[in-house]
Structures are given as C-alpha cells and as structure tokens.
Amino acid sequence: MKSLYFLCYAIMLLGANVVQAQCYEKMLHEGDKAFHKAQYSEAIAIWEDAKECSDSPKPATDLNKKISEARARMEPNKTKAKPKMSESTAPKATADPLSSIKMIEVKGGQFNMGEGNGNKTEQPPHPVQVGDFSISKHEVTQALWRRVMGENPGNMIDKGCGNCPVESATWTEVQDFLSRIREITGTYYRLPSEAEWEFAARGGLKSASLKYAGSNDRKLVAKDMTDGCYPVGQKMPNELGIYDMSGNVWEMTADCWHPNYSGAPSDSRAWLSSSCKQYVIRGGSWYDHDRCHVASRNFNYYDNASSAIGFRLAKD
Secondary structure (H helix, E strand, C coil): CHHHHHHHHHHHHHCCHHHHHHHHHHHHHHHHHHHHCCCHHHHHHHHHHHHHHCCCHHHHHHHHHHHHHHHHHCCCCCCCCCCCCCCCCCCCCCCCHHHHCCEEEECCEEEEECCCCCCHHHCCCEEEEECCEEEECCCCEHHHHHHHHCCCCCCCCCCCCCCCECCCCCHHHHHHHHHHHHHHHCCCCECCCHHHHHHHHCCHHHCCCCCCCCCCCHHHHCCCCCCCCCCCCCCCCCCCCCCCCCCCCEEEEEEECCCCCCCCCCECCCCCCCCCCEEEEECCCCCCHHHCCCCCEEEEECCCCCCCEECCCEEC
C-alpha cells in the first residue's frame, strides 16, 4: 500500500499528469477492493494516501465520502444487518427465471460517446456508429444466475433477494454463465460492448439527452443505499424502457479498460487489447452514488469480485 503512495508522490514531482491520474485511479480501485471485502481499515488507509496523488479538490471530496462510509461500517451501532425479507414482502419468483429474460430491441444509429466536460476518462467525446442489437430490460438477477449455474457466485452473500441483481461474480464466472445460458436457451447471449451500453443508456435514437439513464434527477432512476443492491425494476426506466442503467450495480462490458477514448473505435465493436488486465464497468452503483451519469466509466480486474458489480445480457 505504501509503495503505491510513494509511486504517486514521485510521479507528482515529475509532473507526469496522465500517469498521475492513472496512479490515483489505481489507488482508488485498490481501496474499493478492500472496502468490498469488508477490510475497512485498509480501505481508509489507501484512500487517505490517494489524496496525496491529486491536487484537485474534487477527488479529495469523493474520497472523504468513501472514508466516512467505511468508518460508519466499522461502528456496529451505526450499521445494522439487512433484515431478512418476510415471505409477504420478498420478490415473487417466476416458475422458471429463464422466462423473466426480456430483451429490448435497440435500433442502431450514430451518437456522440463520452463527455467533453466530464472526467478525463470520459474524453474526448467522439462519434460512434452503432448497429442494431438487443439488451436486457433488467440486470441479470440472482434467481436467474442460480437457475443457470445451480448456485450463487462463490463470493456472494445470499440475502434472500432473488430479484436483486447478481453480484460478486468474477469475469471468469460470468463467462461460464454466458456459455451455459447459450446451451440452455440456444440464444447467443453476450456482454454488451461499452459503446452499445452507453448508446442504450442514453436512450438510443429516442434519447432526450439526459444526465442519467431516464432522468436528470438521479433519485428518480436510482436508490441511495449503504448496505447493498436492491430488486431490479423499482425505479424509472429510460427512454427505451430499460431499468437500472444508472445505479444499483456497476455493469460489466466486453471492453478492455483504456484510461480515455483516444484511439477508440468509430463503431460499436468491443475495444480490446492483447495485454488487457482490466475490463470496463458502467453505470455506477448503490455505493458509488456520484458516478451514475450515463458517461461515467470505471474498471475492475478480471480476477476480482465485488458486491457493487453485476451485468446484463446483450445479443445481436
């Protein structure tokens, strides 16, 4: 952990702004990993060091929110266990969760991907031509995952909410899920590319140029939670009728992580790399309330599982 701090400090002295930003993102992610593993003291220490990696007040403000949340988790009197749902309030499961898969057809077209006034990772905005595709109306639920895989992801804590998005699955586990659901259904389901994801989140050809997926008011499309995800489809959908593309859980895409859009494809194919170590996640989560806008980008490591990351299905 300290080695990350000294690396950032050395980079600051050299004035290497781009690499400095990458180092800040690295420490931010390491802190998130520790937090989602309930290693709150370690997360706080990493985030405190990360403050020294940037002279911008915005990162410090974001980190202070994360640190406050971690400290609250360390105080048992302030953190109550999520109550087990009663039979009357628990989401009703369908006879077969496979029947709950609803795909939204997205007519292709051109849009400007990214945000010129946003985070550096969202720049530069650039035109992208997207082909026709379909994307699931909801994130993949825990009930659907168990129907396909037979059990929960190895790192997930079952809280009795089958209609909540599945989370805490590694990239490898998700690829295994996709292989199995193709065999069961005969449909070639896959992860959406990052360009497809953003085009759908913005409302496709029906886009009203909203900040979040369905509204300019985040609270209409996402819940503020401190103890985990919530059942899918409870908030307002976007212009295409897709739910939870802002908030609930970050969503995996098929793309390799790049720190900005320089050199990005002009079409909607996944942007890959032979030396890729991280993949792109989109949409914010129950934990990252301030990163739910449609242009927001983040990443995760292929071998890391997080309670704030899930996925939804796409197909041609």
